Amino acid sequence: xxxxxxxxxxxxxxxxxxxxxxxxxxxxxxxxxxxxxxxxxxxxxxxxxxxxxxxxxxxxxxxxxxxxxxxxxxxxxxxxxxxxxxxxxxxxxxxxxxxxxxxxxxxxxxxxxxxxxxxxxxxxxxxxxxxxxxxxxxxxxxxxxxxxxxxxxxxxxxxxxxxxxxxxxxxx
Numbered sequence: 001x002x003x004x005x006x007x008x009x010x011x012x013x014x015x016x017x018x019x020x021x022x023x024x025x026x027x028x029x030x031x032x033x034x035x036x037x038x039x040x041x042x043x044x045x046x047x048x049x050x051x052x053x054x055x056x057x058x059x060x061x062x063x064x065x066x067x068x069x070x071x072x073x074x075x076x077x078x079x080x081x082x083x084x085x086x087x088x089x090x091x092x093x094x095x096x097x098x099x100x101x102x103x104x105x106x107x108x109x110x111x112x113x114x115x116x117x118x119x120x121x122x123x124x125x126x127x128x129x130x131x132x133x134x135x136x137x138x139x140x141x142x143x144x145x146x147x148x149x150x151x152x153x154x155x156x157x158x159x160x161x162x163x164x165x166x167x168x169x170x171x172x
Contacts, residue, residue: 046103049092050078057111057124065121070113077113085122086115108132 056073059065070088077088094107110127149157 043096043098046095046097047092048095050075050090051092052090052109052111060113060121060124062121062124067115067119070121088113088115105129105132 078091079089081087090111092109095103097103112125114123116122
């Protein structure tokens with residue numbers, strides 16, 4: 001039997017049952033968990049790539065610095081160009097993820113260093129998110145040879161395959 005508590009709040013009267021107490025308790029508990037774990041407010045931040053010190057990048061001089069000096073100052077590049085002029089790319093990215101949503105890129109820095117034929121720095125370029133391109137993948141399927149079978153067809157087909165082997169052994 002529910003216990004009824006009668007509260008006199010001025011001119012209004014409130015009746016609190018054990019169910020109401022239970023619901024309020026559950027609500028307070030879940031609110032406490034969300035507030036203490038902070039999962040609804042603060043995003044997770046992840047950094048990827050080569051976050052370079054701007055002072056070190058400034059030490060590289062066009063027409064003076066060579067490959068070895070660049071590696072000594074900045075480390076190995078994230079990527080190298082395969083075609084055209086020899087170019088090294090240093091890429092750094094910062095993403096934020098809020099709860100279960102897709103990650104959102106907040107900051108991206110790309111430093112491209114081009115070298116001439118002698119290995120001397122020819123140009124230094126810096127790019128950010130303003131140069132980023134949104135690439136949409138093609139949603140096609142590669143056609144395959146054969147027939148499509150359901151799970152039941154596959155199971156029944158296996159039984160027939162074994163039965164045919166047994167009948168061939170009996171004929172010999």
